[in-house]
Structures are given as C-alpha cells and as structure tokens.
Amino acid sequence: MSATLGIIGSGNVGGTVARLAVAAGWNVVISNSRGPETLGEVVARLGKRARAATPAEAAQGSDLVVVTVPLLAYSRLPREALAGRTVIDTMNYYPERDGRIAQLDSREMTSSEFFQRHLPGARVVKAFNNIVCTQLGSLARPAGASDRSALPVSGDDNPAKAEVTNLLDALGYDATDIGTLAESWRYEPRSSLYCAPYLGTIPDGLARQEIAQWAWETPGVPVPAQTIKELADASVRGTLVGGEF
Template identity: 45%
Template structure:
C-alpha cells in the first residue's frame, strides 16, 4: 500500500485474534510492517488462523506483542480489566474497541455520558499512551475497502489522542494501512465516533468524516450527552 509519508510505526502488535484483529494484522502486513498477534489463548491455539488470514504475521504471547512500536486493542471491551496495566507501561496503545451491551453485558461505566470508553481505557492503562481509531469501520470495510493514497474512493478513519506526536504517528500508520486519517482532537473527542454516532459504520471519505464529526452535537446522541453534561455542571 503506497503512502504519502512512511509511518514511524514499523512493528505492530495486535491484541485479539477475532475478525477485526485479523483484518488489522493483514492490513499491517500489506503495508510492510512486522506484525504479531496475541490473544487470551496460547499462540499455538490460533497460529494457523493468523498465518492463513494475515500471511507473515506471527502468533505470540501478550508480553511479546506489547514490545511493538504500537499495540492495537481489538478485544471485547468487557475484557479490559483482564489486560495487565504494567505490561503496557510506556506503550503506544491504539484503542479499536467499542462498547456493545449485547456482547459485553451492561457495564454502567461505559454507559456514562460524562466520559468515553477510550478515557476509561486510558485510566485503566495509566502508564500507556492511548489513541482512539480503527473502531468505527466495519470488519468488511477493514478487509475490503483499503485503498492506496490518492485513490478517489478512499475512506477515512477518525483519530483522537492527547499527545500530538502519538497522533501524528498513528495518522501515518492509518495512511499506510490504506485509509485517510482525520484528526478529531484529544482523546475525549473519541465520543464523536463511538457507536450511535453518524460516523460509526459510515464508509465516509475524509471530507464527509469531518462534516459528520462537526455536526455531532446537533445529533440525537450529541444532544443526550450535552444535556447530561449540563446537568452535571460540566
């Protein structure tokens, strides 16, 4: 996949061997990155699956995956507490997770309109540097819709993070993976591309994605959040 700027991220760890994790691993290999995949199971249990669907990627233990330049979290959000914070100390962590009560069960902390799922990820992995992206496209889009830079039908991925250098590195990675990066602001702005937002699940180009992000507060979800935050005095 050709890119306008080489990513500073040369090694990519993916935590999660499900469909989303495997799709991201495959994109990373297509971009020429060294990719490793970890899961809750021992590597031997999913090695053949990774090798088949992301040729060149390696199945490893979590301790090996977190040594990568960036680590993608692609597991159910309900498993967040099973991730040991000490293992991620100093890591650049890309949060590709979403809260689904149907899958995760009702978890009140992730239903609180005063915060966002990624802020809670950052709180749990306090020593990591968390950037939100790769969460609002479908598995199909990740598998089938990546395009080289400059292609007219290239779609966008929004990115939110608190540290400019980390956001810049992740934007270059997203570009290398085959999508147009759109900066959404600090990590709290991940709110604008979580589930129940206009951008979530939309195969939008960069201009459309920026428009969707801009009109979030006029959406039903945006109004619900705004009312809750006003009531809380924020």
C-alpha cells in the same frame, strides 16, 4: 528494517488489521486469550511477516500496539507491558456483551477515556472502531487514490496520534483528527459516524436480520476525509449509550 505492529485480539478486527499491515510490509505479532499455540492457522494465512505470541509479548516487542478485544476484557490486558506505548483502541461499548459500566452509562467519560484511565502509562488513540471489519478490509486504497477513505482518530497525545496517522496511511486510509479522547463520542456507537457512512445505501425491502447480514458482507463505499470531518462536526450526543446487537 520493517516496523512491528503488536495486535491483542485476533478476531474480526485484529485479523483484518493484521492482513492490511502485512500487505503494507509491517511485521505483525498477534495474540489472543487462548495462547499462541491456537493461532497457527491465523499466522499461516498471514505469511512470513507474522508470528503468534502472548498479549504481553505482542505489546513489548512492537512499535505500536492495537487492542481489539471485547471491552469487558479490558482488566485482563497486560497493563505493565502496555505502559509507555502507543495503544490503538478499536473497542466499542456494547452493554449486552460487556455488562453495564457505570462511568459510561452516566456519560462521565467516553469508552476510550475509560480505557486510558485503566492504562495510565500508555498513550491511547481511538481508531478502527467505527467501520465494520469487512469494509475495513475492502476500502483500503494506496495514498493519492481518488476513492481513498478516511478514518477518525482521537487521542490526548499528539505524537501518538501522528504515529497512528502514519500507520493508517500505510494500511490504506487517510486520518481525520477528531481531537481528544473526550471528543471520541463523535464516532462511538449510535453516532452518525458509526459504521453507516461506509456501508452506503441499504437495499430496499430487507428485514432487520437481513440488513445485519448485508452490512457484514457489503464491500462498502468510500468516505473521504472531508465527509468524516463534516459528520463529526455535526454529531449530536443522544441519550442512549453503547451499541446494540
């Protein structure tokens, strides 16, 4: 029987992960903040393996759950339904969007540790946060392909990380283990592992706004596991916290 992926958040990342999962033969239960009745078109595009539900149903009826909402929504997530589950955190801290979070500004913890503390009963694994959704969709390749990319994963529970590694493999990616959630700053916004490696070389002569548009549209370049490991090892934690639009 096919495994089921629960997805909380049906936007850019949630929609892309759902598409990859369905293509890999997973069932998908997808949810958003406005209710399943608003997800008709999304589910129709995904096909027979997908259905819409509430966030709590997406969490309860699934083998693995992806939480992919703006970080500011963390406190509105179904905490009880997520307890006891492996939860993939794709979220990034963007103060402009999410408001200031003191524990993150002080670098007392990474955004995934912050999320894990909010969900003490869940096993949080950080993944998918350091690649633009366009490249996430376009760089997926079957196992063994010479141009397969890797994504970094981190988490405090090794069996949960193994579950997520298996999911990534099915979706078209190798996984590079970065360690615990405390180490996940190595691929948070402003790190050298954040989005840029998968973009490739920015064309000359583009204005800032044009670069953003190009980054949104380019299919990207493959980034093998060894490169992810080298970039993670070489990461230096700067003074600025959080991403900037």
